[in-house]
Structure formats: structure tokens, C-alpha cells
């Protein structure tokens with residue numbers, strides 16, 4: 006594909022804070038954009054794996070985050086795990102039947118719809134069958150702000166490879182629910198490539214996806230102000246790692 010990206014070089018010609026390429030500005034309205042990169046050897050043991058294209062950004066319908074989760078940094082809809090400071094609580098156990106006052110069937114239907122649409126786009130772009138992709142754990146809502154991290158788990162800014170951090174991931178997708186530079190500062194997504202850092206600036210409704218191996222080492226910059234919301238939805242090619250869609254008990 007044709008790849009266009011802009012360079013932000015200050016007057017002295019050096020990249021600002023080590024970032025040399027912006028793959029997606031928050032104000033860009035992107036229909037389809039992908040960047041092909043060489044595949045790592047992380048998939049050598051896979052018979053079924055087909056291609057190693059990296060990234061695709063698509064404008065999607067803006068889902069309405071319907072509630073604010075006070076103090077939460079991670080909410081896993083599958084298990085109900087919600088991080089509260091240093092602890093995790095199980096929302097489903099905690100609220101019991103009252104969970105219906107918090108989440109509705111429509112919320113879950115929206116999640117399923119968005120998950121399906123992302124899955125289909127990943128399959129299309131990577132040239133695989135959507136039927137050979139399985140939703141995998143964890144998939145979660147994240148809320149990031151500038152308050153101090155309470156546990157190592159909250160330290161979202163460390164460079165990592167999703168396949169190493171989460172095990173079963175083969176494709177990672179990120180759906181952003183808030184806008185860089187409007188709702189929050191800092192918090193850009195950064196691919197750490199050998200030649201340069203490449204950023205994706207979150208924009209509400211923007212979907213970014215990529216293969217989860219070491220070809221895609223990345224981090225999120227620390228959020229400097231405001232609140233950043235996103236959803237991580239991940240897929241495995243191994244049916245053994247598949248899970249069902251989250252559902253209201």
C-alpha cells in the first residue's frame with residue numbers, strides 16, 4: 006500500500022521526544038491505512054499463520070462509553086475484574102443482580118457488534134479467514150490518567166510485546182474512546198522500531214490493529230493530563246485460547 010506519513014522535526018532537525026514519525030494524527034480522518042513490516046520469527050511454530058502486515062486504522066462508529074468508572078484503570082468484561090487502586094474486585098460478584106442497573110443487554114450487544122466488525126476487518130486486511138480467529142483473554146477497557154500508578158500492573162507506559170505480556174495474543178486491536186490533545190495530553194501509542202519511533206495518536210472511534218509478536222514492540226506514553234479511555238480486543242489463531250463474548254449473567 007501507499008504509505009504517507011508526516012515528520013515533525015523542530016528547528017534543530019532532531020526529532021521531538023524521540024518520535025520521528027506520526028502514523029496517525031489525532032485530527033486525521035483515516036479510512037484505511039496500513040504499514041507492512043517484516044514478520045518476526047515468533048510465529049515459526051504456527052502452520053496456519055499467513056501474512057505479516059502490521060497496522061490498519063479504520064474510522065468506526067463512535068461507541069458511547071456510557072458510564073465513568075471512578076478510580077478504575079482496567080475493566081475486563083469477561084471476568085468482571087475491575088482494578089480499584091491496589092485491588093481487583095469482581096464486579097459481577099460484587100453487584101450480583103444489581104449489575105443490571107450498571108450494564109444493559111444493549112451495552113453487551115454493542116460490544117459484540119464492535120468485536121465482530123474489528124475481527125472481520127483484521128481478517129480482510131491480513132488475508133485470513135475470520136472463522137480462524139478466536140477472541141482471547143484478556144480483553145478490557147482501560148482508563149489511564151496522570152495519577153500515580155498503584156501497582157506495576159498500572160504502569161502502562163513500559164515497552165512490551167503483547168504476545169509476551171498476554172500469552173495467547175496473535176492480533177491486538179485497540180479501539181480508542183477519547184481524543185489525544187483534547188481529552189488528554191501525552192498518552193500517544195508508540196511503536197518502537199529499530200529505525201524510529203512511530204506514533205498513533207488516539208482519536209475517539211479510531212481502531213488500530215497489529216500482529217502481537219516482537220515485530221510490534223510498543224508502549225503508551227504517560228498521560229500528562231486528562232483521562233484516556235480505550236478498549237483492547239485481542240484474537241488468537243489457536244482455538245484452545247478462544248473465549249466466548251462477554252455476557253450479562
Ligand SMILES: O=C(O)CCC(=O)C(=O)O
Nearest residue numbers: 147167179194225235237
Ligand atoms: O491503549 C493502548 O493504546 C495500548 C494498550 C496496550 O499496549 C495493551 O493493552 O497491551
Ligand SMILES: [Fe+2]
Nearest residue numbers: 165166167223
Ligand atoms: Fe500492548
